Amino acid sequence: GHPHPVWRMTSRVPALPRAVVVHVDLDAFYCQVEVGRDPSLQGQPIAVVQYNPFGDLRTILPSEPRIFNDSNGSLIAVSYEARAFGVKRNMRGDEARRQCPELQLVQVPTANGKADLTIYREAGAQVIDILARGGVCERASIDEAYLDVTEEALRRARRDHGRPVLPLNPEQCRVYGPDGVAGCEAWFSTPDWAWSDADELLAHGAAVVAELRHVVQTELGYSCSAGIAHNKLLAKLCSGLHKPQQQTILPESAVQRLLDPLMIAKLRSLGGKLGQQVAQVLGIETVGQLRAVPETRLRTLFGPETGPWLHRMARGQSSDRVQQRTLPKSLGCGKTFRAQNAIRTLQDVQYWLQQIARELAERIGSDRERNQRVPQTMGVGLSSHGDHVSRSCAMPGLSVESIASAGLALVRRWVAERAEWTVTDLYLSACNFRSIAACPSIATFFQSAAGEGGQGTQGLAPPDPRPDSP
DNA sequence: ATTTTGACGCT
DNA sequence: AGCGTCAA
Known part of the structure; x- marks a missing residue:
């Protein structure tokens, strides 16, 4: 786990250095x-x-x-x-x-x-493997990731006791500056004495990101966009400001100017019903208007968790940490059967469960080889008359037959409870993974443990070869 | 005839 | 465990 510095437990808590958090988004x-x-x-x-x-x-x-x-x-x-x-x-x-x-x-x-989306999944995994060279990497979707490059940025700040240098491909780099969005040259030519610690760290982080994007481009041929800020909320927001093939830095001094005119629904997790409700209940549209609402009122209207959370969001504050996780937590596949194609017999359910189980078993197999892990739980999901239902059970085995028949048993359980049904979506998934990595020798264990000074200090060198297929 | 994925919070 | 929400 994470070593907890003793001072975190004391009453005098120094401000943590601001993190450099990045959201990377592949272009189309x-x-x-x-x-x-x-x-x-x-x-x-x-x-x-x-x-x-x-x-x-x-x-x-x-x-x-x-x-x-x-x-x-x-x-x-x-x-x-x-x-x-x-x-x-x-x-x-x-x-x-x-x-x-x-x-x-x-x-x-x-x-x-x-x-069958396999080719896109595999391409996405290649990108993630490159991005993970730069720091803590969290797979957010098939084509998006969050990075925490604080460690590497700090290392560079110490190394170049001097100051941030213009990143690779500066024409692909923007800064949300005092006069709105601009190219990055002016910002990077800030005089040495004028850098704030926080901005200096962002600048070094931006150089890391520019290099990572360059590696993705040259090794894989893919362009991507990125946002560089102090937390996930803001990084995600500014990765989309300039696409394609551009990265955008958001200094703290620009946060309010970016957020104030923004529609509430543009904030992550406020794009749905909650965001609608917030806007309607308060009679407002923008994040700036939300910022003007007292926290006590937000707490009254939206509860002791959601209220303060909204209050922080309106200020661009988010404590959501970048997780170290480059692999998905679940594998699933399914198919939709629209109106006319809806499934009405158990025979057809069985047929399609077999088809879907073929793909799932294949994916579980390649995941096991590549990532040394196996799922311990499987589930089946379906839609009927607009209702979604799911049932799960212990993984009965990894073969197509065992997955398909366990899925059918779960569906039978559901069918038995009703007189009439129509299935318009059918879905199989596997989750709850357990590692099957060979247990390393004591010597190897201590060797690798000693090397782990902290997360994100690996620089841009290629990682150790994967414990790939035997 | 907006599919096929995934993560996460609530209970 | 199962449901609902959110997102790309």
Whole structure:
């Protein structure tokens, strides 16, 4: 665990040095993955569609031609070239083609009668492996991660007793400065005496991020955007300020100016019902207006946890730590059966559970080899008449058959409780992982424990080779 | 015909 | 354990 400095327990608590927290977001990631697999798509307006023109039944391998320009499926990723034509995520193929006749539509691979996102997951894992070289790394989704690069930033601040140096690719680096957003050159030419400790740390962190993004670009060919700030809330907010292929620094002095005009729903976790409720109950729209509401009133209206939490959010404060976790906590796969295709018989449930279990078993198997872990719990989920239901059980084994039959048993349990049912979503998942890493010798254990001075001090050197396949 | 994932909080 | 919310 984390060594707790004794002074944390005393009454005199020095201010912790501000952290440098980064949110990295790949640009139109699925599109970039497809361009990497078919370089002839480079520079063209493209989109990735998730609808199989053959009714999702025929397998479409990653390696076979997957451009179906007559597809009317839903767009799940749109390249920046296509966005320039007004093509948007969630558009249908026909509407997108009206906006951009040259649009190239790439179909997601399919297997077992369903979409198979494996190529994107594996590409995302490659990116995470590079980002984790820079510090504490938390996988936030298939194409996003949080980093805590405080340690490396501190090391550089000590090393260059001098001052932050202009990052790599300064034209891809912005700063939210006193006059709004600007390029980073002026900010980095701040005179030595004028840097605050906090800004200096952000500047060194920004150099780390610029280097990491450069490595991702040269080793994998993917561009990404990033936000650099003092916590996850703000880093996430400013990673999206300038896309694609740009990183944005948010100094503390600019936090209020960024937040005040912002719509409440733009803050992470306030994009849904709670955010709506907050805006409606208070009769406000912006974060600045929220900041003006007394904490006592927020506490009265939204409770002893949520009230103070909103009060802090409105000030750009968040204590949510960056977790050290590069792997997902659960593996799941499922399929939607819309109106006409809804499942009405146990026979069909059994068939589709087998299909889905094939993919899940495959993914559990490769995860076990790569990450030396196995799930201890599985679950089945389904939707019926708009209601979502889930049941779970101990992992019965890792084979397709054991997963499928355990899933069927869980569904039978649910079916037995009702006279009529219709399944419109079917989902299998595995979670609660246990490590199966070979137990290291005592000598090896002490050796590696001694090397762990702290998190995020590895610099940008490649990590030790993975304990890969045997 | 907005799918297919994932994380997390509440109870 | 199961449900609901939020997000990309």
